[in-house]
Amino acid sequence: MSNRESATEPGAVSASASAPAPRQDEFDVYTNPADEIYPGARQRSRPGTAPKEEVYDTTVDAFGNRVSDKPANRGMLAAQRRRLEHEARLKTQQQDSEQKRRKTKASSPGPGRSTTTGNFSIWRYIPLILFIPLLSSFLTQSYTFNLSPYFLPAVRRYWDVSPLNPHRIRMREFTPLQLSRYDGRGEDEENPRPVYLAIDGVVYDVTANRRIYGKGGSYNMMAGRDASRAFTTGCFETHLTHDTRGLSDQELAALKHWKSFFANHEKYRKVGTVRNPPLGPNDPIPPPCKVAQPETESAPASQAKHVAHAHGQPHGGGVGESMSDGEHGQGHAQHAPGEAAAKKGKAKPGPVAESAR
Numbered sequence: 074m075s076n077r078e079s080a081t082e083p084g085a086v087s088a089s090a091s092a093p094a095p096r097q098d099e100f101d102v103y104t105n106p107a108d109e110i111y112p113g114a115r116q117r118s119r120p121g122t123a124p125k126e127e128v129y130d131t132t133v134d135a136f137g138n139r140v141s142d143k144p145a146n147r148g149m150l151a152a153q154r155r156r157l158e159h160e161a162r163l164k165t166q167q168q169d170s171e172q173k174r175r176k177t178k179a180s181s182p183g184p185g186r187s188t189t190t191g192n193f194s195i196w197r198y199i200p201l202i203l204f205i206p207l208l209s210s211f212l213t214q215s216y217t218f219n220l221s222p223y224f225l226p227a228v229r230r231y232w233d234v235s236p237l238n239p240h241r242i243r244m245r246e247f248t249p250l251q252l253s254r255y256d257g258r259g260e261d262e263e264n265p266r267p268v269y270l271a272i273d274g275v276v277y278d279v280t281a282n283r284r285i286y287g288k289g290g291s292y293n294m295m296a297g298r299d300a301s302r303a304f305t306t307g308c309f310e311t312h313l314t315h316d317t318r319g320l321s322d323q324e325l326a327a328l329k330h331w332k333s334f335f336a337n338h339e340k341y342r343k344v345g346t347v348r349n350p351p352l353g354p355n356d357p358i359p360p361p362c363k364v365a366q367p368e369t370e371s372a373p374a375s376q377a378k379h380v381a382h383a384h385g386q387p388h389g390g391g392v393g394e395s396m397s398d399g400e401h402g403q404g405h406a407q408h409a410p411g412e413a414a415a416k417k418g419k420a421k422p423g424p425v426a427e428s429a430r
Contacts, residue, residue: 102117103117103118103119104117105117127143129141129142129143130142132150134150134153135150135153135154135156135157136153226336226337226339229339230336230343233342233343242342242343242344244343244344244345244346245276245344245345245346246345246346246347246348247269247271247276247345247346247347247348248347248348249298249299249347249348249349249350252269252271252276252297252298252299252347253297253298254266254297255267255268255269255296255297256268256269256293256296256297256298257283257286257287257288257290257293257296257297258288258293258297265283265287267280268280268283268286268287268296268297269296269297269344270286270295270296270297270298270299270300271298271299271300271301271315271346271347272299272300272301272304272328272331272332272335273299273301273315273317273328273332274299274315274346274347274349275332275335275336275343275346275347276343276344276345276346276347277335277336277338277341277342277343277344278341278342278343278344279296279335279340279341281340281341282340292309294309294313295309295313298313299314299315299347299349300312300313300314300315301314301315301316301317301328302314302315302316302317302320302359304327304328304331305317305320305324305325305327305328305331306320306324306361306362307362308362311359311360311362312359312362314359315347315349316352316356316358316359318352318358319358319359
């Protein structure tokens with residue numbers, strides 16, 4: 074059928090003739106009621122049956138409805154399609170923008186990024202985080218409420234070996250021969266080697282107290298080796314060994330104290346481990362160190378406190394820090410931080426001056 078057809082064609086007439094007649098109880102909108110039948114009144118008719126009426130093909134609009142394709146509808150249908158296409162483009166742009174925003178938010182967190190679900194953001198708590206150290210400094214003269222000795226050593230140990238630290242310490246495994254080169258003796262005075270000592274297989278850099286552990290120091294014999302046994306017995310001639318077999322529970326507790334002392338010291342750093350030779354069942358245990366009973370503690374103790382104060386350490390803080398050169402050189406006092414100190418009821422093992430037999 075063509076775009077336009079005359080209402081007088083047989084097809085149109087037969088279509089109107091075949092249309093069902095309205096029932097008596099229904100109002101026929103295509104027929105003039107009785108009050109509209111007068112000269113000059115416009116005669117109602119079914120679509121396509123009026124004289125000289127143009128008939129158009131039907132089309133589907135943007136919402137799927139079938140409508141007439143007459144010229145009056147074409148502009149409306151075109152505007153409808155443009156509006157829907159524009160809304161589809163906006164929706165696509167919004168989706169692309171949301172995806173880009175999520176990718177940027179995941180790769181580079183900014184000040185507005187939430188650390189958890191909801192509206193929580195850590196940037197809101199920065200003033201409180203800055204205020205707490207200032208309050209601590211005002212109340213306790215410390216930025217950590219005097220709690221730094223409890224957590225700073227662990228933080229320092231982690232930072233010393235952390236991959237985030239560009240100056241982290243490279244852990245090494247020493248042999249006894251390699252460790253002996255860091256005993257503080259015979260080094261070049263212009264470019265001296267560091268001073269290392271080991272306790273229970275762990276090597277520490279004690280260069281900060283070179284005058285005690287270095288060349289000419291009162292405890293230079295402890296440097297460059299693992300002398301764990303001497304730390305507990307105070308016998309610096311025959312117990313300069315890593316062999317801790319046969320020690321009492323109190324002496325083992327003293328060894329544990331010295332390990333904690335070096336591990337948590339603010340000036341000493343762990344630099345590695347030493348591969349000590351294994352001990353077999355046929356290897357003899359070092360003989361006990363003969364230590365005289367203490368006669369008086371006033372003069373040696375005062376000298377030990379003086380030396381400890383000179384090193385900036387509390388009395389009883391370490392082997393080298395707790396005994397003067399004169400005491401060791403003259404042989405009038407032995408350092409026995411283990412069993413003898415525990416018997417005196419000290420909280421931590423410290424130096425006990427004893428006169429020689």
